[in-house]
Amino acid sequence: MRRETIINAALAIGLLAIPLWAHVTGEIFTITLSTRVAILALAAVGLNLALGLGGLISFGHAAYFGLGGYAMGILAFHAQNYDPIFTWPFVFAGTKQMLVIWVVALIVSGLAAFVIGMLTLRTSGAYFIMATLAFGQMLYYLFVSWPKYGGEDGMSIYLRNDFPGVNTLDPIQFFLICYVLLMLGIFVSWRIARSPFGLALQASRQNAERVETVGITPFRIRLAAFVISGMITGLAGALMADLNRFVGPTMFSWQTSGEIMILVILGGVARLYGPVAGAALFILLEHWLGGVSDYWLAFVGALLLLVVLFARGGLIGSLAGREVAHD
Amino acid sequence: MTEPVLEIRHVHKNFGALRASHDINLTLLPGEIHALIGPNGAGKSTLIKQIAGNLRPDAGEIRFLGQDVTELDTVSRARMGLGRSFQISSVIPEFTVLQNVVLALQGAQGTSYHFFRAVLKDRETTAKAREAAERVGLGDRLAVWAQDLSHGERRKLEIAMALALEPKAFLLDEPMAGMGTEGAAEMTRFLDQLRHEAPILLVEHDMDAVFSLADRISVLDYGEIIATGTVEEIRTNPEVRRAYLGEDEEAV
Ligand SMILES: Nc1ncnc2c1ncn2[C@@H]1O[C@H](COP(=O)(O)OP(=O)(O)OP(=O)(O)O)[C@@H](O)[C@H]1O
Numbered sequence: 181m182r183r184e185t186i187i188n189a190a191l192a193i194g195l196l197a198i199p200l201w202a203h204v205t206g207e208i209f210t211i212t213l214s215t216r217v218a219i220l221a222l223a224a225v226g227l228n229l230a231l232g233l234g235g236l237i238s239f240g241h242a243a244y245f246g247l248g249g250y251a252m253g254i255l256a257f258h259a260q261n262y263d264p265i266f267t268w269p270f271v272f273a274g275t276k277q278m279l280v281i282w283v284v285a286l287i288v289s290g291l292a293a294f295v296i297g298m299l300t301l302r303t304s305g306a307y308f309i310m311a312t313l314a315f316g317q318m319l320y321y322l323f324v325s326w327p328k329y330g331g332e333d334g335m336s337i338y339l340r341n342d343f344p345g346v347n348t349l350d351p352i353q354f355f356l357i358c359y360v361l362l363m364l365g366i367f368v369s370w371r372i373a374r375s376p377f378g379l380a381l382q383a384s385r386q387n388a389e390r391v392e393t394v395g396i397t398p399f400r401i402r403l404a405a406f407v408i409s410g411m412i413t414g415l416a417g418a419l420m421a422d423l424n425r426f427v428g429p430t431m432f433s434w435q436t437s438g439e440i441m442i443l444v445i446l447g448g449v450a451r452l453y454g455p456v457a458g459a460a461l462f463i464l465l466e467h468w469l470g471g472v473s474d475y476w477l478a479f480v481g482a483l484l485l486l487v488v489l490f491a492r493g494g495l496i497g498s499l500a501g502r503e504v505a506h507d
Numbered sequence: 508m509t510e511p512v513l514e515i516r517h518v519h520k521n522f523g524a525l526r527a528s529h530d531i532n533l534t535l536l537p538g539e540i541h542a543l544i545g546p547n548g549a550g551k552s553t554l555i556k557q558i559a560g561n562l563r564p565d566a567g568e569i570r571f572l573g574q575d576v577t578e579l580d581t582v583s584r585a586r587m588g589l590g591r592s593f594q595i596s597s598v599i600p601e602f603t604v605l606q607n608v609v610l611a612l613q614g615a616q617g618t619s620y621h622f623f624r625a626v627l628k629d630r631e632t633t634a635k636a637r638e639a640a641e642r643v644g645l646g647d648r649l650a651v652w653a654q655d656l657s658h659g660e661r662r663k664l665e666i667a668m669a670l671a672l673e674p675k676a677f678l679l680d681e682p683m684a685g686m687g688t689e690g691a692a693e694m695t696r697f698l699d700q701l702r703h704e705a706p707i708l709l710v711e712h713d714m715d716a717v718f719s720l721a722d723r724i725s726v727l728d729y730g731e732i733i734a735t736g737t738v739e740e741i742r743t744n745p746e747v748r749r750a751y752l753g754e755d756e757e758a759v
């Protein structure tokens with residue numbers, strides 16, 4: 181077995197075993213931390229598809245994270261007020277059903293990624309980074325100035341949403357939902373990386389001109405990847421909103437975009453389990469160092485610098501070594 | 508007369524004051540190797556880029572398979588069947604040899620929007636890719652990363668990628684550059700076979716190769732075609748000797 185496979189398995193099992201153990205010993209807080217890891221990792225799995233495989237340095241993935249969050253917030257808000265979202269051309273009521281909320285979150289963030297991708301993917305380098313950032317900020321200000329949905333203060337959802345057959349208020353049960361979705365997200369990105377589409381995407385990152393001369397349009401490949409990437413991050417946003425039972429415009433902030441990117445880089449760009457490693461490290465540092473000093477983010481910054489300078493493969497890369505050629 | 512596969516009509520291209528292509532007329536006939544020669548900076552690669560669709564001519568028309576393709580982009584021309592290799596080797600560096608060829612294959616097949624199938628588990632595709640790699644002599648290098656290949660091997664990989672497209676015409680920009688005598692001879696033998704699959708527009712500085720392979724030769728100088736003809740005609744053309752082959756050279 182490849183070394184990276186063993187590390188991946190250890191991460192997957194560890195992320196499951198720790199909260200289960202915490203459940204047995206009654207440490208609710210550890211379960212909540214693990215849930216945060218799973219959700220942030222899922223958001224980063226989304227970005228990793230665009231950034232890692234596609235080389236698309238999106239500094240605006242908060243847009244999809246926020247849209248997923250607000251998809252949940254708005255649907256649940258209308259459901260708890262018994263007030264339909266719109267009545268024409270058909271009645272669209274709010275809902276407390278996670279399954280419906282997820283579908284809406286996936287659609288909304290996918291559409292947004294499609295539009296934003298259409299407009300930004302013609303640019304590259306610093307322009308692309310700035311353009312994606314600009315769209316994230318636009319949505320941030322849109323929701324800050326939208327009083328109906330809480331404006332700057334955001335809005336609270338009093339009860340966690342429902343999932344058939346699951347008591348979502350039980351921390352371990354909600355964790356398991358998030359964990360399963362994370363594993364699904366990883367599975368999807370694993371399949372994509374090995375698919376013809378994934379091959380074209382990775383080739384477009386390395387040598388777009390060559391890709392064109394074999395009859396493939398890099399722009400369309402990138403757009404499709406960007407949409408899938410946005411959808412996965414959007415789903416994570418909906419879960420995060422449910423974990424916190426709160427949505428606020430900071431979900432859209434550029435700091436959020438930066439945080440998701442930091443997770444990917446810390447864990448290892450383009451590595452399948454990089455997002456999981458990155459999210460786990462980030463949350464652990466936040467938990468340990470956050471208690472020691474308010475300036476814990478400075479430590480994260482220093483760590484990030486070390487990774488970028490000396491360990492391009494991130495945590496996974498330094499543990500597993502150079503990526504080997506696929507079978 | 509047979510219909511040309513590729514036809515360039517009155518093509519002009521200027522870079523500022525520089526005339527890179529001036530009233531270029533050229534045809535590529537079925538089954539032939541048409542060599543395009545000329546001194547450095549004559550405009551050979553510029554012409555290839557216009558044919559492949561990377562550069563748009565200022566004026567003129569490019570016809571491929573009887574169709575005006577002047578307005579089509581690189582991707583559409585590739586899909587119509589233009590197989591190309593670059594003067595500076597252009598491969599996917601972090602892919603293996605096999606992955607590079609598979610990429611070309613899926614471009615030709617239009618299967619790049621399959622999201623869930625494992626591409627290298629597809630027996631038919633990998634078998635085809637393997638065959639293309641074997642034909643250029645890379646059969647035992649399939650699992651090597653393209654960035655770890657030698658210069659000559661990278662040139663071969665490019666040809667294999669063009670081959671995988673099963674093109675209707677090949678555009679090869681200096682396939683023998685930097686290959687060494689041995690490599691060049693091997694490549695010459697290979698191209699001699701290749702012409703039976705599709706005609707080749709061959710840009711090449713290696714005169715031994717050109718003279719042994721070409722059915723026709725066009726000579727480009729300062730953006731203009733100063734002569735087109737058979738090997739013998741070009742060898743003995745005084746203007747060509749002056750411009751390119753070097754006046755003082757006794758026997759070429
Ligand atoms: N994009 C460009 N912008 C401006 N000038 C260019 C451009 N591309 C090529 N040129 C110029 O056009 C002329 C023709 O270049 P080209 O690359 O076609 O020559 P070539 O015949 O392929 O030469 P070589 O044998 O060295 O490959 C050169 O003088 C070159 O400097």
Ligand SMILES: [Mg+2]
Pocket residue numbers: 551552553594680
């Ligand atoms: Mg050239």
